[in-house]
Amino acid sequence: MKPIEIEEIDKLPGIRIKENDTFCFRCHPEVECFNRCCRNLNLFLYPYDVLRLKQSLEMTSDAFLDKYVDIVMRPANHFPDVLLRMADNSEKTCPFLAEAGCAVYHHRPDTCRTFPIEQGIMYDASRKKDLPVFFYRPPDFCLGQHEPEEWTVPDWIEDQEAEQYHTMTIRWSEIKRLFQNDPWGFEGPAGPKAKMAFMATYNIDQFRGFVFQSSFLKRYQIKSTLRQKIKTDDMTLLKFGFEWVKVFVWGIKCKSIKVRS
Numbered sequence: 497m498k499p500i501e502i503e504e505i506d507k508l509p510g511i512r513i514k515e516n517d518t519f520c521f522r523c524h525p526e527v528e529c530f531n532r533c534c535r536n537l538n539l540f541l542y543p544y545d546v547l548r549l550k551q552s553l554e555m556t557s558d559a560f561l562d563k564y565v566d567i568v569m570r571p572a573n574h575f576p577d578v579l580l581r582m583a584d585n586s587e588k589t590c591p592f593l594a595e596a597g598c599a600v601y602h603h604r605p606d607t608c609r610t611f612p613i614e615q616g617i618m619y620d621a622s623r624k625k626d627l628p629v630f631f632y633r634p635p636d637f638c639l640g641q642h643e644p645e646e647w648t649v650p651d652w653i654e655d656q657e658a659e660q661y662h663t664m665t666i667r668w669s670e671i672k673r674l675f676q677n678d679p680w681g682f683e684g685p686a687g688p689k690a691k692m693a694f695m696a697t698y699n700i701d702q703f704r705g706f707v708f709q710s711s712f713l714k715r716y717q718i719k720s721t722l723r724q725k726i727k728t729d730d731m732t733l734l735k736f737g738f739e740w741v742k743v744f745v746w747g748i749k750c751k752s753i754k755v756r757s
């Protein structure tokens with residue numbers, strides 16, 4: 497997911513695929529390049545990716561982040577990026593690459609799921625809305641692009657069960673856009689406020705502990721049904737975390753969380 501300026505859209509590499517355009521692709525174990533794409537990657541993980549991976553590996557989000565990711569702050573950014581840490585071997589393989597293919601296939605990250613399509617997010621200021629844009633961008637070595645099977649983007653998204661991922665990526669991109677301006681002041685992006693925002697979006701098991709074991713519920717009013725749900729439901733908790741960050745960092749009002757006076 498990449499924020500794209502509307503005037504830059506035609507300068508980007510790859511072929512832009514609009515809703516009814518088609519592209520050719522098929523990946524299967526007999527293809528000569530099988531698994532070549534799962535190495536030496538800058539694979540960005542979004543909050544929903546982390547949620548799904550930690551669930552599939554039956555780990556806490558804290559343990560997952562510790563074991564599998566690098567957290568990097570790019571210059572001029574105000575919120576860190578989370579990158580899947582490649583294995584420490586000569587080929588820098590993905591830690592989830594097994595001989596038979598992806599060992600976390602049913603929970604693979606959004607980027608892997610959508611490949612060879614890349615999703616970007618374009619902010620339409622007139623409609624005040626984030627809109628997804630898609631590019632067909634297989635690397636030269638990917639032989640899947642020479643297969644005859646044709647897809648439209650909606651068909652591909654359905655086939656790869658990527659809808660939920662894309663919905664959550666768009667929600668996340670709305671927050672990332674807010675981080676384009678420095679919200680931290682003198683504390684900076686390594687300060688306590690920034691750490692809380694990171695916890696609420698990426699480290700949701702720790703966030704759950706914070707909600708229920710600190711004075712959080714004395715400071716924020718949350719409907720009892722929602723309160724019950726976030727005790728056990730990770731997805732609801734992640735959406736709640738997104739809303740809370742908006743309240744906590746920018747004071748943006750929302751229906752589900754009220755600051756107690």
Ligand code: SF4
Pocket residue numbers: 522523524527528529530531532533534611637638639640641
């Ligand atoms: S490089 Fe392309 S065709 Fe080869 S395994 Fe990866 S996605 Fe499939």
Ligand code: SF4
Pocket residue numbers: 533534535537539590591592593594597598599600601604605608
């Ligand atoms: S998560 Fe799976 S599909 Fe994605 S790079 Fe790793 S092995 Fe490949």
